[in-house]
Amino acid sequence: MANDTEIFAKLSANLWMNEKFGKFASVNPRAAIVWIKAITFAANRKNDGFIGEYTARHLLGATPKDLRLLVENSFFEPRENGWIIHDYLDSQFSSKEIDEMTKRRKEAARKAGRASAQARAEKKALESVATDVQRTVDEPLNDSLNENTTDVQRQSNDSSTENQPDIDIDIDSNLLITPPTPSKPDFDGLLDGLERIYPTNRFDGKTSQARMQLEVEWPKIVKAAGEADPCEFLEAKTRAYVGATEERFVKTFSRFIGGELYARNWEKLKPETPSPRQVQPVKSRSQQNLEANMAKTWQYMTEEERARYSQGGFNAQQG
Numbered sequence: 369m370a371n372d373t374e375i376f377a378k379l380s381a382n383l384w385m386n387e388k389f390g391k392f393a394s395v396n397p398r399a400a401i402v403w404i405k406a407i408t409f410a411a412n413r414k415n416d417g418f419i420g421e422y423t424a425r426h427l428l429g430a431t432p433k434d435l436r437l438l439v440e441n442s443f444f445e446p447r448e449n450g451w452i453i454h455d456y457l458d459s460q461f462s463s464k465e466i467d468e469m470t471k472r473r474k475e476a477a478r479k480a481g482r483a484s485a486q487a488r489a490e491k492k493a494l495e496s497v498a499t500d501v502q503r504t505v506d507e508p509l510n511d512s513l514n515e516n517t518t519d520v521q522r523q524s525n526d527s528s529t530e531n532q533p534d535i536d537i538d539i540d541s542n543l544l545i546t547p548p549t550p551s552k553p554d555f556d557g558l559l560d561g562l563e564r565i566y567p568t569n570r571f572d573g574k575t576s577q578a579r580m581q582l583e584v585e586w587p588k589i590v591k592a593a594g595e596a597d598p599c600e601f602l603e604a605k606t607r608a609y610v611g612a613t614e615e616r617f618v619k620t621f622s623r624f625i626g627g628e629l630y631a632r633n634w635e636k637l638k639p640e641t642p643s644p645r646q647v648q649p650v651k652s653r654s655q656q657n658l659e660a661n662m663a664k665t666w667q668y669m670t671e672e673e674r675a676r677y678s679q680g681g682f683n684a685q686q687g
Contacts, residue, residue, distance in 0.1 A: 377411035399434040414463035417456025570618045578622040592631045608634035
């Protein structure tokens with residue numbers, strides 16, 4: 369369900385064909401992403417386009433080079449302790465305008481609720497009167513009474529329609545129309561559980577950069593989970609990945625999320641069973657000595673002696 373209180377930044381649908389932004393983004397994609405993230409941050413915080421040093425480096429992930437390029441190309445304007453997004457208020461609502469629109473919206477909703485409650489009360493009173501009349505009329509007049517009751521109820525419906533005010537809420541669609549997004553879980557609790565699964569030196573999930581990456585990837589995780597609970601799905605996939613991978617080859621948690629490794633099936637490889645060795649039968653010590661002696665004797669035999677021994681059935685081994 370859309371969140372009526374959520375605030376959205378405005379970006380032109382022609383941004384993709386803006387020559388200045390297109391050239392800048394093709395050469396400096398990281399800095400271009402920082403600029404877009406900065407606009408959404410400023411709209412969310414209602415700070416009229418100011419980006420502080422801590423925000424730029426730790427929440428938006430900007431490097432000193434990114435900030436220098438944004439200033440040099442007139443996307444940021446330096447200010448004390450930070451920067452102002454160039455021409456921010458030309459296309460975005462100011463904090464004062466957002467507060468006024470929120471106030472008008474709440475007042476319109478309050479009036480609509482009051483009018484709806486009044487109409488329901490009048491309708492209920494008319495229906496109650498019609499019921500009492502029907503109970504007191506004699507049976508022969510039932511047919512006529514039913515017709516009168518129908519007229520009373522019809523008048524009740526017409527009355528409630530007339531009393532319903534025609535409300536024209538002058539609220540900018542930028543604040544009221546929100547795209548459907550999957551509900552977000554308790555990321556802190558989820559990360560605590562994943563930290564217990566992951567090797568200590570490979571878990572970077574509690575850094576601001578990795579935490580932001582998890583939130584960005586969350587719709588994909590929900591889609592990959594299908595009918596399953598996405599938190600349980602991610603924990604199961606993380607456990608399977610860590611269990612199926614040697615610890616020295618386990619990627620950092622941010623790379624596990626960014627590479628969509630949670631979408632794969634992980635199974636621990638079974639160790640190969642070594643084939644049994646063919647063991648030669650062990651000869652007795654006496655047999656070994658006999659063969660060694662015969663081999664030595666063979667060396668000193670004449671051809672005639674060797675022929676006689678061979679004919680006699682003894683097959684001596686040459687050394």
